[in-house]
Amino acid sequence: MENNDRTFEEQRIEFSNRKFLATPLAGLIVWLTIGIAGLFYPPKITVWVLFIGTGSIVYLGLLLSRFTGENFLDKTKPKNIFDNLFLFTVGQAVLIYSIAIPFFIIDYTSLPLTIGILTGTMWLPFSWMIKHWVGVFHAVVRTVLILLLWYLLPEYRFSAIPFAIVLMYVITILILRSRKTEQ
Secondary structure, eight states, X not given: XXXXXXXXXXXXXXXXXXXXXXXXXXXXXXXXXXXXXHHHSOHHXXXXXXXXXXXXXXXXXXXXXXXXXOOTTOTTSOOOHHHHHHHHHHHHHHHTHHHHHHHHHHOGGGHHHHHHHHHHTTHHHHHHHHTOTHHHHHHHHHHHHHHHHHHHOGGGHHHHHHHHHHHHHHHHHHHHHHSOOOO
């Protein structure tokens, strides 16, 4: 069934009834890796872990989707316009590196702040897509935590901020798992 055979609202309901576990799990794994690198490695290495890790969340999410039952690459599923919208939010997150990189060049410790907050903005349209508060909660609380930790723990920016993001992913995954789906 093509997406033009279903109404906008039918496609939104179909989209919102998904599990949404693979991508947050990928984010959790990557930010956990960044936080661990921040504890044990010098900033020169941790910066690369952050860049490479956050750039690979989408690919890790694709892999994990095979194990969560979501299988993002399943060509037999009907097309859904919200899948395309979600890809645009991923594109938005990639474009945000154009803000983070110049600040990184001036102050390398800005990287967890800028990448952490700016890539978290994709949760706002996600909340609208699924008509659930979890995305707004994730984006707002994540932003507040990152800002607080950036100012309060400047010497631990490469570990405290990633671990705060991991905490947000854990909470978000629990909320997503327990939310009621639409009919």
